[in-house]
Amino acid sequence: MATLIIPTPLRKFTDGKSVFEASASDVRGLLNALSTSHEGIQKHLFDDAGELRSFIRVYVGDEDINELEGADTKIEDRDEVSIIPAIAGGSK
């Protein structure tokens, strides 16, 4: 099973747990498994069109999936996948 690291602000949807484990062949499948088992988290990960929200990044190991194949990036058992909120902003 692959391991998914939940960022602190989304742990209120996972009963405080920082780790979620599931079998999936790609990143999208792993995130869908998380959304199915934890109500309320999906809207923070995906937009209405089912695409990953622009302020959510996902890393497989230390690699950003935007530099791989996006949500279609293949994963294997024992891969560590991290959900990373984009932290940015500014005054104007």
Place this chain on the structure above:
Amino acid sequence: MSHQFLPLDIHPSAMNDMKGHGEDAFPNECCGFFYGEEKNGVRVVSSAKRIENVKEGDQRRRFEISGKDYMKAERFATQEGLTLLGIYHSHPLHPAIPSEHDLAVAMPWFSYVIVSVEKEGVDHVRSWQLSTERQFEEEIIK
């Protein structure tokens, strides 16, 4: 002012670190994380950590934290037995009110501390949290 969020109790050393960073980075925006715990109905901020602003271009009006620095922050919190409570950044020559850019990428639950910095130094500090309607509401700083 909303009372749906826990009030923040920011230790003086953490507050001084955030204010000092805002002044050191002026006229650019600074950014960083802060850590602590939720205890007895209060969000206690015990420490703050400076993070590099990696925003390309004009940093006087923008900031960005890299994904790798975010992962390090989560790991640091786990190792130290602390909770990553939120993010601080500065608004040089601008009030400590979240902008549309701040709102667009805000996450639930995190506290967003903003340090307003004028030429003479820090003017004021305010903190905000995202509501369930995805709007910022101000948090009380004790």
